[in-house]
Amino acid sequence: MAELPIRSTLTHLRLPFSLLLLPVYLFALGEAPNPNTFHALVVFIVLHLFVYPASNGFNSFFDKDEGSIGFLKYPPKVSSHLFYTSIVLEWTAVLLSLLVSIEFAVCVIIYNSFSKAYSHPSVRIKKYPLLSFLIVFLFQGLFIYYSCYRALAPEDTPTTATVWIAGLVCSCLVGASYPLTQIYQYDEDARRGDRTLSMMLGIRGSFVFSGILFLLGSALLYYYWFSCQLPEYFSIYLICLTPAIVYFLYWFYTCTKNPAKASFGRATAMTLISGLFMLVYFSWLLLLH
Structure with missing residues (x-):
């Protein structure tokens, strides 16, 4: 019997990218009142070890990328093993989520459904630039924040306006990075017949769009902390994100001089820098709480 392509499958699950x-999870955990420790562990495992890798694998299977994609400069060929692994991970996540609540399990099913619709050729939301952006904007930000908050807080905790504001902060920050992850994939996306948001906006427009969403998310975060009477938390946010802001402006400037600088390597660096300093900030918040 031929050996299953386990290494290729594990590579396409892109666990580091999921992390x-x-x-978003850390923000919800830090803001949920009296979070249940067991639920916190289960939610972390469900999202970051099952749901997100399943989504990555399912997406990779139907994209069959030959060029660079998120964190993979030379993606290996996909096989049916990747498809079946993503389905197993998806439904394992649903079963594990029942340890938290039926509501959380329903949220996981909804997220998985839209994730599959994003890539599956029968629907392929990914080929519609505005719709695909809205799906990522809502589901990887606000929807995940709400799902985590409801799963972690006691059942009788009301969903106040601050929950929605915090969720919109997450959506804006996730959405700000979205066109920049597509900025070097124009040829690959065009080959599949996909028209991404970055293709629609162009290189310069992608940076402008990203910058506007980042500013909007930052303004909402300022309002959030101001309403909580904790404006100093926003000051720490600005300090933590300064390296990402500096690199963003530097990369934008180099791309205006030479569009070839909108490359896989620089997009990966942007993702890593912003992602790691976001992790630092929200980890700090969690430790405070």
């Missing part, structure tokens, strides 16, 4: 979405 860059950890700040």
